[in-house]
Amino acid sequence: MTNEFEDAARVETVRIKGLSGERVGGNFFEQIGGSATFKKLTDKFYEGVATDDVLRPMYPEDDLAPAAERLRMFLEQYWGGPTTYQETRGHPRLRMRHSPFKINPLARERWLLHMRAAVDSLSLPPIHQAELWGYLDRAATAMLNSFED
Ligand code: HEM
Numbered sequence: 001m002t003n004e005f006e007d008a009a010r011v012e013t014v015r016i017k018g019l020s021g022e023r024v025g026g027n028f029f030e031q032i033g034g035s036a037t038f039k040k041l042t043d044k045f046y047e048g049v050a051t052d053d054v055l056r057p058m059y060p061e062d063d064l065a066p067a068a069e070r071l072r073m074f075l076e077q078y079w080g081g082p083t084t085y086q087e088t089r090g091h092p093r094l095r096m097r098h099s100p101f102k103i104n105p106l107a108r109e110r111w112l113l114h115m116r117a118a119v120d121s122l123s124l125p126p127i128h129q130a131e132l133w134g135y136l137d138r139a140a141t142a143m144l145n146s147f148e149d
Pocket residue numbers: 055058059060066067070071074089094097098101103107108111136139140141143144
């Protein structure tokens with residue numbers, strides 16, 4: 001059975017594997033500090049979104065906290081943490097869930113700009129930072145659905 005987490009893993013090139021393909025160094029979610037780290041990441045990211053003239057209008061709700069929580073739950077699950085995302089939201093189907101929003105190169109750039117600030121705020125060891133950033137950069141590219149201005 002394939003699911004979106006496996007699809008995402010297929011575009012993963014930085015993830016470090018042992019000779020038999022096993023994850024080296026244990027669970028990434030735990031290695032970088034568990035839920036507290038993911039909460040900090042997504043809160044910081046949405047602080048940036050709140051000020052962004054391209055991204056902010058895309059969010060239907062006045063309160064960005066529920067959106068921050070959905071992103072946090074997704075990322076935690078993706079990196080080997082609790083599976084609360086799947087339990088509460090079902091299958092991620094992220095490209096489909098983003099289809100109502102125009103994600104052009106400018107939107108991707110803004111998304112990554114705020115995510116970069118959020119990742120930097122964690123002060124992770126370089127190897128972990130590179131792994132997290134590599135994934136986010138590729139995932140944001142995968143979400144592009146428009147090349148119009
Ligand atoms: C590339 C630019 C992107 C834009 C402009 C964008 C925008 C949005 C918007 C407007 C929403 C709806 C807000 C909500 O109600 O949750 C959303 C939801 C979400 N986004 Fe993105 N997004 C982008 C990339 C990504 C990436 C790369 C990921 C994952 C790594 C991601 C993960 C999510 C998740 C998990 C949700 C909530 C889905 C749900 O359960 O309903 N997004 N995004």
